[in-house]
Amino acid sequence: MRKGTRWSLWAGALVAIAIIVVGSAAGGNQQRAQNLRVIDLGVASTLDPGLATDTTSSNAIQALFEPLVRFGPPPQLKAVPAAAESWTVKGNAVTIKLRKDLRWTNGQQVTAADYVYSWLRAISPELASEYAYQFFGIRGAEAYNSCKENCAALRSQVAVKALNKTTFQVTLISPQAWFIQQLNHDSFIPVHRATVEKFGEKWTEPENIVTFGPFKLASWTKDAEMVLVKNPKWRGASSVKLNKVTITGLSDAATAENAYSAGNADINEYDLTAALVDKWKKSKEYKTVGTIGTYYYGFNVKNIPDVNQRRAMAFAIDRKAIIKFVTKGGQFPARAFTPNKAPGAKEINKNSIMPQVAKLAQAKAFMAKAKNPKLNVNLYFNTSTGHAAIATAVQAYWKELGITTTLKNMEFGQYLDFLGPPPNSDVDVYRLGWIYDYPDAYNGFELWTCDSGNNNTGWCNKKYDAIVDKAARTPDESARFKLYQQAETMLTGANGALPIMPIYWYVYHSLVKPYVQGWALDLIGRTDYTKISLA
Amino acid sequence: MLKFVVRRVLWTIPVVLLVILMTFLMMRQIGGNPFRTSERAVPPAILENLEKKYHVDEPWWKQYLYYTQGVFTLDFGPSLTLRNQSVNDVIKERFPVSLKLGMFAMLWALVLGIPLGIIAALKPNTILDYITMSFVNIGYALPNFLVSTLLIYFLAVRLKDQTGLPTNGWAGPSTWILPAIALGHAPMTIFARITRGSMLETLQQDYIRTAKAKGLRWRRVVGVHVLRNSLIPVVTAAAPLLGFLITGSFIVESIFGIPGIGRYYVISVAGRDYAIVLGITVLLAVIIIFANMVVDILYGYLDPRIRDART
Numbered sequence: 001m002r003k004g005t006r007w008s009l010w011a012g013a014l015v016a017i018a019i020i021v022v023g024s025a026a027g028g029n030q031q032r033a034q035n036l037r038v039i040d041l042g043v044a045s046t047l048d049p050g051l052a053t054d055t056t057s058s059n060a061i062q063a064l065f066e067p068l069v070r071f072g073p074p075p076q077l078k079a080v081p082a083a084a085e086s087w088t089v090k091g092n093a094v095t096i097k098l099r100k101d102l103r104w105t106n107g108q109q110v111t112a113a114d115y116v117y118s119w120l121r122a123i124s125p126e127l128a129s130e131y132a133y134q135f136f137g138i139r140g141a142e143a144y145n146s147c148k149e150n151c152a153a154l155r156s157q158v159a160v161k162a163l164n165k166t167t168f169q170v171t172l173i174s175p176q177a178w179f180i181q182q183l184n185h186d187s188f189i190p191v192h193r194a195t196v197e198k199f200g201e202k203w204t205e206p207e208n209i210v211t212f213g214p215f216k217l218a219s220w221t222k223d224a225e226m227v228l229v230k231n232p233k234w235r236g237a238s239s240v241k242l243n244k245v246t247i248t249g250l251s252d253a254a255t256a257e258n259a260y261s262a263g264n265a266d267i268n269e270y271d272l273t274a275a276l277v278d279k280w281k282k283s284k285e286y287k288t289v290g291t292i293g294t295y296y297y298g299f300n301v302k303n304i305p306d307v308n309q310r311r312a313m314a315f316a317i318d319r320k321a322i323i324k325f326v327t328k329g330g331q332f333p334a335r336a337f338t339p340n341k342a343p344g345a346k347e348i349n350k351n352s353i354m355p356q357v358a359k360l361a362q363a364k365a366f367m368a369k370a371k372n373p374k375l376n377v378n379l380y381f382n383t384s385t386g387h388a389a390i391a392t393a394v395q396a397y398w399k400e401l402g403i404t405t406t407l408k409n410m411e412f413g414q415y416l417d418f419l420g421p422p423p424n425s426d427v428d429v430y431r432l433g434w435i436y437d438y439p440d441a442y443n444g445f446e447l448w449t450c451d452s453g454n455n456n457t458g459w460c461n462k463k464y465d466a467i468v469d470k471a472a473r474t475p476d477e478s479a480r481f482k483l484y485q486q487a488e489t490m491l492t493g494a495n496g497a498l499p500i501m502p503i504y505w506y507v508y509h510s511l512v513k514p515y516v517q518g519w520a521l522d523l524i525g526r527t528d529y530t531k532i533s534l535a
Numbered sequence: 536m537l538k539f540v541v542r543r544v545l546w547t548i549p550v551v552l553l554v555i556l557m558t559f560l561m562m563r564q565i566g567g568n569p570f571r572t573s574e575r576a577v578p579p580a581i582l583e584n585l586e587k588k589y590h591v592d593e594p595w596w597k598q599y600l601y602y603t604q605g606v607f608t609l610d611f612g613p614s615l616t617l618r619n620q621s622v623n624d625v626i627k628e629r630f631p632v633s634l635k636l637g638m639f640a641m642l643w644a645l646v647l648g649i650p651l652g653i654i655a656a657l658k659p660n661t662i663l664d665y666i667t668m669s670f671v672n673i674g675y676a677l678p679n680f681l682v683s684t685l686l687i688y689f690l691a692v693r694l695k696d697q698t699g700l701p702t703n704g705w706a707g708p709s710t711w712i713l714p715a716i717a718l719g720h721a722p723m724t725i726f727a728r729i730t731r732g733s734m735l736e737t738l739q740q741d742y743i744r745t746a747k748a749k750g751l752r753w754r755r756v757v758g759v760h761v762l763r764n765s766l767i768p769v770v771t772a773a774a775p776l777l778g779f780l781i782t783g784s785f786i787v788e789s790i791f792g793i794p795g796i797g798r799y800y801v802i803s804v805a806g807r808d809y810a811i812v813l814g815i816t817v818l819l820a821v822i823i824i825f826a827n828m829v830v831d832i833l834y835g836y837l838d839p840r841i842r843d844a845r846t
Contacts, residue, residue, distance in 0.1 A: 258687050
C-alpha cells in the first residue's frame with residue numbers, strides 16, 4: 001500500500017471514530033423514558049387485597065388500588081386522607097366518608113356498598129383470610145369469622161353499614177385509637193363485586209382485574225415479573241410522572257446486585273449480603289431506612305426463671321458491636337422493645353435500660369445474684385447465615401458470664417412448630433423478629449399478654465395484661481403513651497421482667513440510582529410510585 | 536416392540552402411586568404448617584377455616600385417597616400458598632419454561648461436548664487432547680452456582696457493552712444463552728468424557744482396522760462406523776441427564792430469576808405447599824419414566840444386538 005494511502009486511511013478512521021463518539025454522547029442527553037425498573041425479593045404472590053400477607057403483594061396492591069388512608073410524616077404518622085375524604089369518631093362509632101371521584105377502571109364509581117361487601121368478604125370464613133383478625137375490633141366480626149352454623153345471621157350482624165352512596169359506618173367493640181391508621185392495611189381495600197363473582201379465583205388475572213388506583217396491571221408473569229402502567233383516569237393522574245413500573249422478582253442477592261450494577265434496574269430492593277455491603281456502604285446510592293420492627297431473643301421463663309440471670313444475659317451483649325461488625329446494616333441498637341420509629345417512642349421508652357454497649361461488670365453482678373442459674377443454655381434460631389453470625393457473637397458474650405451456649409438451628413417451618421406456644425422444653429432462648437402491622441406500639445405490647453399466640457416465652461403477668469388492655473381502650477394519645485410507658489417499663493425497665501431481650505430495630509436497605517427522584521419507603525417497606533420520576 | 540412399550544406404560548401406574556405415597560408421607564413427616572409462613576401466629580379460628588378449605592384437617596389416608604383420585608383425572612387440586620392458582624395452572628405456566636431451558640442446556644451439552652470428545656479421541660495423548668480434557672475436567676469440578684454467577688459477572692456486567700447479554704430473566708433469545716450454558720456445562724463435560732472413552736475403545740476394534748484396510752476414507756470410517764457405535768453410551772447417559780436437567784434446574788433458575796418449575800419446587804417444600812409438591816413430583820416421576828423408556832427404545836434401534844435379543 002502506498003504511504004499516502006495508509007495515512008489517509010488512518011485519518012479517515014480517526015474521523016469516523018470521532019463522529020461516532022460525539023454522536024453517541026450527544027444522543028446520551030436524550031430525555032430518559034419514565035419507565036421504572038425495580039428488583040425485589042419476589043413478585044406479588046396475590047393481588048387480592050383480602051388475601052395479601054407479604055410486603056411485595058402489599059406494594060403492588062397499594063399501587064393498583066388506593067387505601068382509605070396513608071401515613072403522614074413521622075414521628076406521629078397520623079392518618080392522612082387518601083380514598084377516604086374524611087371521618088368522624090364518636091365513642092365506638094366510626095363514620096367514613098369516601099371521595100366522590102373514585103372510579104373503577106371500567107368507569108363505575110367506587111361506593112360505600114363496595115366497601116361493605118369487601119369487608120364482609122374478608123371476614124367471611126369461606127375466604128379463610130389470614131388477616132381477618134384485622135377486623136376483629138369491629139362488633140360481630142370475630143363471631144362471623146369463626147361461625148360453624150347460622151353464618152348468614154351472624155354475617156348480617158357485623159357492624160358495618162352503608163349510610164349512603166359514599167358514606168359508611170363501623171361500630172367497634174371498644175374505642176381503638178389506632179383504628180384509623182389500621183385502615184391503611186390492604187385488607188380494608190375494596191374489590192369489584194361483579195368481577196369477583198364472575199371470575200372467582202381468577203379475578204386478579206390481568207385480563208379480568210378491575211382496580212381503581214393510580215396504576216393499572218399490564219402483565220403478570222407469576223413469580224417473575226409484574227408490569228404496571230399509569231392509569232390515566234385516576235383522579236390524581238396529572239401529577240403521576242411514571243408511565244410504567246416493571247417489578248422483577250429474583251431469588252439471589254448476587255444476581256440482584258449484578259443486575260443493578262449492569263444498569264438493568266433502577267432500584268434494587270433485594271437486601272445485600274454482608275459481603276456486598278462493604279462494596280456499597282460508602283455510596284450515596286445505598287439507602288438505609290428505619291422501620292417499625294424489632295429483632296429480639298426470647299427467654300423460656302420456665303427454664304430461666306430468675307430475672308437476674310435474664311438481666312445479666314441482656315447486659316452482657318454489645319449491641320453496637322454486633323451491628324457494626326456482624327450485621328453491618330446500620331440497624332439501631334434496641335434499648336427497649338418498642339422501636340424508635342413508633343409514634344411516642346421517646347416517651348414510651350424513657351425508663352428502658354437495655355444497654356447499647358456491653359456492661360460486663362453490671363452483668364456479672366446480676367449473675368451473682370441469680371439463684372440456681374442455668375449455665376448450659378440452648379439458643380435456637382431458624383437456619384440462616386445472618387442469624388447464625390449474631391448467635392455466635394452472643395455465645396461469646398455469654399461465655400464471659402460462665403454460660404455455655406449451644407447453638408441449634410432449624411428449618412423455618414419446623415422452627416415455628418417447635419416454638420409453639422408453649423415452646424418445646426429444650427428451648428432456653430430463641431430468636432424471632434416482629435414487624436408491626438400498623439404504627440402503634442400496642443401492636444408490640446399485645447404480643448406479651450398471657451393469651452397471645454405469639455408469646456413463646458411462657459411469661460404471664462396479669463398486671464401487664466391489665467395495663468395493655470386499658471391502653472387499648474384509651475383514645476387520648478398522651479394518656480395512652482403514658483400507659484404504654486408503664487407496659488414497656490414492665491418489660492425492659494430497671495425492674496423489668498425481661499421475658500424478651502431486644503437486640504436491634506430493623507431497617508430496610510435499597511440501592512437507588514441517582515437519577516431516581518422522589519423515592520421513599522414507608523414504615524412497612526412499600527414505595528409510593530406516584531411520587532417517583534426519572535431525571 | 537409394541538408389547539415392550541405397552542408393558543412399560545402399564546408399569547408406570549404402580550410406580551406413580553408409590554411415588555405419591557412416599558412423597559405424601561415424607562411431607563407429613565417434616566412437620567411445619569402451610570398456613571403459617573411468618574413469625575406472626577395465625578388465630579386458631581382462621582387456621583381451622585384454612586384447614587377445612589384444603590382438607591388438611593382430615594386423616595392422612597383420606598387425603599391420600601382424595602389426592603390420587605384427582606391425579607388420575609389430571610386435577611392436582613388448588614395450591615395451598617398461592618391463593619388464586621391451582622397446581623395445574625402453576626405447572627402449565629412454569630413447566631414449559633423449564634423444559635425449554637433443559638432442552639437448550641442439552642443442546643449446548645451435545646453440541647460442545649461430543650465434538651470435544653471426538654477431537655480428544657482422535658488425537659489421544661497429544662497437546663490437543665490435554666487441553667480439551669483439562670477444560671472438561673475443570674468444568675466438571677465447578678458447581679452450577681459458581682458457573683452461573685461467574686458468567687453473569689463477567690459476561691453480563693463487566694463485558695456488558697461488548698456482549699449485550701442481560702443478567703437475569705427469561706424473555707427472548709438473549710436471556711436463554713447464559714442459563715443454558717450454566718446448566719449445560721456439567722452434562723457437557725460428561726458427554727465429552729464418555730464420547731472420548733467410548734471412541735478410543737471403538738477405534739481399537741478389528742472392524743475399524745478392516746475398514747481402514749479396505750481403503751475407506753478416514754472421515755467416513757469415523758463418521759459412520761466409529762461414531763455410531765460410540766454414541767450408544769452417550770444415549771444411555773442422556774436420558775437420566777435430561778431428567779436431571781429438567782428437575783435439577785433449581786439453582787440455575789434461582790440465580791437467573793427464571794420462572795421455572797425447579798425453583799418453585801424447592802420454594803413449595805419450604806412453604807409446605809403439599810399440593811404443589813405432590814403435583815410436581817408426579818410430573819417429574821412420569822417424565823423420568825418416559826425418558827428412560829425412550830432411551831430403551833432408542834437403544835434397541837442403535838444396537839441391533841439388543842433389538843434381536845428382545846424379539
